[in-house]
Amino acid sequence: MAWKQVIDPFNRIGLSVLVAAVPILFVFWALIIKKMKGYQASLIATGLAMGIAVLVYGMPFKLALLSASHGALYGLFPICWLVIMAVFLFNITVKSGQFEIIKYFMASITSDRRLQALLIAFSFGSFLEGTAGFGAPVAITAAMLVGLGFNPLYASGICLIANTAPVAFGSIGIPITVASQVSGIPELPISQMVGRTLPILSVMLPFYLVTIIAGFRKAQEIGPAVLVSGLSFALLQYVSSNFLGPALPDVIAGLGSIICLMLLLRVWKPKTIWRFANEPAPIINTATTYTSGQIIRAWSPFIILTIMVIAWGIQPIKDALNSAGMIQFEFPGLHNAIQGADGSLLPKIFKFNYLSAAGTAILVAALIAIPLVGLTYREGLRVFGATLNQLKFSILTIAAVLGFAYILNDSGITLTLADVLANTGVMFPFFAPVLGWLGVFITGSDTSANALFSKLQYATAASIGVDPVVTVAANVSGGVVGKMISPQSIAVAAAAGNLVGQESQLFRFSVKHSFIMLAFICVLTLAQAYVIKWVIPAYQTLANTNSKAAPDVSKGYTYLLILAILLAIFATAIRRMNRNRQQTPKLANEHSVRNP
Template sequence: MNWQQVIDPFGNIGLSALLAVVPILFIFWALIIRKMKGYQASLIATVLAILIAISAYGMPVKLALLSTVNGALYGLFPICWIIITAVFLFNITVRSGQFQVIKHYMASITSDRRLQALLIAFAFGSFLEGMAGFGAPVAITAALLVGLGFNPLYAAGLCLIANTAPVAFGSVGIPITVASQVTAIPELAISQMVGRTLPLLSVFLPFYLVVIMAGFRKTREVWPAIVVAGVSFAFLQWFSSNTLGPALPDVIAGIGSIVSLIVLLKFWKPKGTWRFPNEPAPTILNDINYTTGQIIRAWSPFILLTLVIIAWGLKPIKDVFNAVGQVQFEFPGLHNVILDTSGHAVPHLFKFNYLSATGTAILLSALISIPLMGMRYREATKVFGETLRQLTFPIITIAAVLGFAYIVNDSGISLTMAEALANTGVLFPFFAPMLGWLGVFITGSDTSANALFGKLQASTATSIGVDPVVTVSANVSGGVIGKMISPQSIAVAAAAGDLVGKESELFRFTVKHSFYMLMAICCIVLAQAYLFSWVVPHYQMIAAGAASVIPDFTEGYLYLLILAIVLVVFVAAVKVINRKKVFPRISQ
C-alpha cells in the first residue's frame, strides 16, 4: 500500500512551515542554549521529527520508522566508514611516533599557527575535499591541527569554516553533477555560475580565518600570506570552474594555494611567531635534524592517501569497483512505497559499495603505511579497536543525524519549508541560497541538498522570470555555508578534534559565521539575478533521453595497474632511502 507525501498539512503554508521548522529549531536550542551533547540533541530531534511526520503529516508509523533506519544505515556506511578510517590513519601515525617528525617539519616551514591554519585547514583541506569529500577533509585536517598543538576547539572550528570554500566542487564535482541531473541544466553552466560566486568568498576566507584566530591586529602581520593564499585559490577556482568544468577546481586551487604559500615562506616570514594564548612553548628541539628519508617516511601515510584518493576519484576506477564490489538492494518495506507530490514512487536503494567507498581508499592508505612507519599489523589492529571506542558517540550521533535527514525528507517536512521559501516571489533569489543552506544543514551533504531542492529552485526561478541557473547555483553555493553547522559535520569535526561530548561548543563557535556568510551569498545572488545578469553564462538545456555511456572497464583496469605501480615504486623508494640506517621509534 502506497502513501503520498503531504507538503501543506494545515492548508496554510505559513502554519505548516512553522511546524516543519520545529525539529531544526530544537537542534539550535539544544546545542546553543541547552548545551546538550551532540548525540543527545540528534536523537531527540529525530524522535521529534518522527512524531511530527506521523501526527501532522499522516505518515504511517511503519514507514516513518523504516525511513529513519534507512538513514541511520547510510550514516554508518559510507559516512562513519570514512571517519573511522581517517581517524585510524591519524592514530597509527601518532602511535608509531612519526607524527613528531611531521611536527618538526611543519615547524621548519613555519611554527606560526596562523600560517599552519592556512596551509592545512584551508589549502590542504580544499585539495582533500576535491578528491574525497563526505567529511574526510575535516576529519583529517582537524586531527592534523590538534596533533600539531592547536587548541582543539579552534582546530575543529577553523577546519569546518575553511571547508566552505571547496564543498561545491567536492568529490570531483559530484554536487554539481547531481544538480545538473535533476534540472537538465548543463554541468558546465552550473559550474561557471558557481565559479562566479564562490571565488568572492574564497578570496576573503583566509583573512576571515586568521581574524577568528588572532584578531585583526595580528592578522595584519601575515597579510602577504593571506593575500597569496586567497588570491591564488580564488583565481584558480574561478578559472578551472569556468573553463574545465566542476571536477577539478578544488584539486587545482588547493594545490596552487599550497605551492604558492610554500614558495612565499621560502622568502618571507612574519616578524613574530603567533601561538594561542596560554599555549605551552614548543618542545621541538632545534638540534635535531631529520633526513629527507625520515621526513618522507613520516609523511608517507598522507602521501599515500593523496595518491589513492586521486585514483579513487577517477570514474573508470569507480566503475570497475562498483561492477565487482558493490551490493545494492531495495530497502524492504520502503522502496517505491512513498509517492512524491506528483504521484511518482520514491526509490529507496541501499548501495554497499565497499570497494569504491572513500573510506576504503583511506583504509588502504593506512594498511600500506603501517610497515613503512615501523609498526606491526597486530599493534595496528589494537589501534583500530581503540579508534572504534574513541568514536562510539560520534558514530551514534552521525547515525541519528542521517536518520533525522531521511525522515524529514521522506515525510515531506523539508519540502514544506522549501515551498514556503519558494512563495517569496521576486525576492526568491535572495532566499534561494537559504534553501541550499537548509538542505545541507538537514542532510550534511551539498550533493543531497541539490538532489532534494534543485528542481524546485529551477521551476520557481522560471516562474518569476529569472534564469534558473542563478537559483540552482545559489542552492549549491548556499549549501556550502550550511556545511559548517550541519550536525553531521559537527560530529565529524568533534570526533577528529578530540571534542567528543563538546559538540555544543563547536556548534556555537561556527553558527554565527555561517549566518554572516549566508547573508553575503544571498546578497550576491540577488544582485546576480537583477543587477548583474551579464554574469549569467549562456547555455542550452540538456535534451531528454540522452544516451548513456557504457563504462569502459579496460580503462579502469589500466588506471588500477598504474596506481599499483606508483604505490610499489613509492614504497620501494621510501625503504631504499631509509635502509642505510635503522631509525629507532621516536618517543611521543
C-alpha cells in the first residue's frame, strides 16, 4: 500500500513550517556560521531531513532511505559523470601544455586592460563555464588576469561578477537538467525561459564590468567593444538556449563573443590604452608567436567537444544511442510507493542512458583529443585518475545534496514550505529569484540550488495560478547572481588571485553588485508572470507527455557515420599541421648545412 504525503503534519501550519525549515536552516548555519565543509554539511543535512521525514511526516524509514539513495544515484549519473568528464577534458588541455597557448593567445590580442577583461573574464570565462564549470572559470580567468598584471582584488572580483551570465548553462547545461528532473518540466522550456531573461543581463554586463574597473567615462571610450561583446553574447545565448537547448549556450556565446570582439579589434582600436595606475609590468613575452596550426591544435579539444555535444543533442542520434545503450528500470521499492498530496502515485524510474548522456559525448571528445594534443593514453589515464582525486569531495557533495533534495520532495517537506510561500500571493514571482539566490549562496552551485528548490517553485506557482516554468526558471536565473558571493566561489577566487586571508575584502567588493542584479531579475520575473506573459513557452510536463512510437534509428546511425567522418578529417588535419610544423625546422637546418 502506498504511503501518502502530508503537508501539515501538526495540523498547525506555522509549527509545521518551522519544523520543515530545520534542514534548510541547518545548511545555512553549517556553511555560514560553522563554516563546515560542503560534503559534511550535505551529509548531516540529509540525515536530519530523513529524521524529520520519518519521525514528523510519518514516512516509512525504508522509503526515506530509498528516496535518498535515488537522489544520490541521480547525482552520480548523469550529473557527476558529466562534471568529471568536463574537468577531465580541461585537465588534458592543461597537462599537454596546450592551455598555455590558449592563455597567451587570449592575452596577447590587446594590452588594454578593459578589453582584456572583456575577452578573458567575460567571454573566455563563459566558454569555460560551459565546458568545465565547477569553479574552474573563476579560478582560471582570475589567475590569467593576475598573471597579466591586474590588481588581484579587481582580477578576482570582476571574474566573480562576469561569471553570472553563464552559470545557468554551465557544465553543458547541468543546472537546467537538474531543474527539469526535480520540477517535472522538460529541459527545453526551462532553457527557453532562462534564455529570455539572462540575455538582457548579458547585454549590460560588459559595460557594467568595465565601469567597475575603470569608471563610467572610461567605459564609454570603448563603447564599440562593449556593444559588440555584449550584443553578440546575448544574441547567441538567446538563439542557442531557445532552439538548441541548455547544453551549448555558454560554449557558443562565449566563443562567438570572442570571435566578434577579435574581428572588431582588427578594424578598430581605442584611442588610448588604459592600464591600472602603478601596476606591475606585463609578464607576457610579446616576442612569442604561434602559428595558426598551433592555435587550432590548442583549441582542438574544445572544438571537438562542441561538435560532439551538438551531435549528441540531435534527436535521431540520441534515439540511436538510446536504442543501443540505455537501461531503464523502476526504482525497486520506491516506484509508485508514494502517493502525492493530490492522490496520484509518484513514478520513480531511473534511466541509465550511458551512451546518449552528455558526459559520454565529452569522454569521446577527450579520447579523440588526447593524441591530438601530444599525450599518450597512458598519460591520459593518469590525468583521469588525478581528476577523480581532485573531485572526490565534490562528487560526495553532489550525491549528498541530491539525496537531500529528493528526501525533501518525496516526504512532503518541500510542499509544506511551498504552502506558506503561496501566501505571498501575487508577489511570489518577485521573490522566486531570491530563493534561487539563497540556494546558490548556501551551496555554491546553481545545480544544487535547483535540486533543492525547483519542486518548491513549481508547487508554489501552481497554487497561485502562475505558470510554473516562470518561477522554476527564476530559481535558475536568480541563482546565477548568488554565485559571486557564495563562500565557495569567494574561496576559489581568493586562492586564484593570491588573496587567501582577504576573503572579506572580496566579499565586500562583490556583494552590492549581487544585490543590484538580483533586484533586476526579481522585477523582470514579476513582469514575465503578469505583464509580458507572451514570452512564456508552451510545453507539457514530463509526466503528461504522451508516449511516442518507437523511433526510426536508421537516420541516427547515418548521422553518427557522418560525425565519425567529420571528426576523422579534423583529427587528420590537426596531426598533419603538427607534423609539418615539426619538419620545418629540420629542413631549415639541413639547408644551413648545405649552404654554410
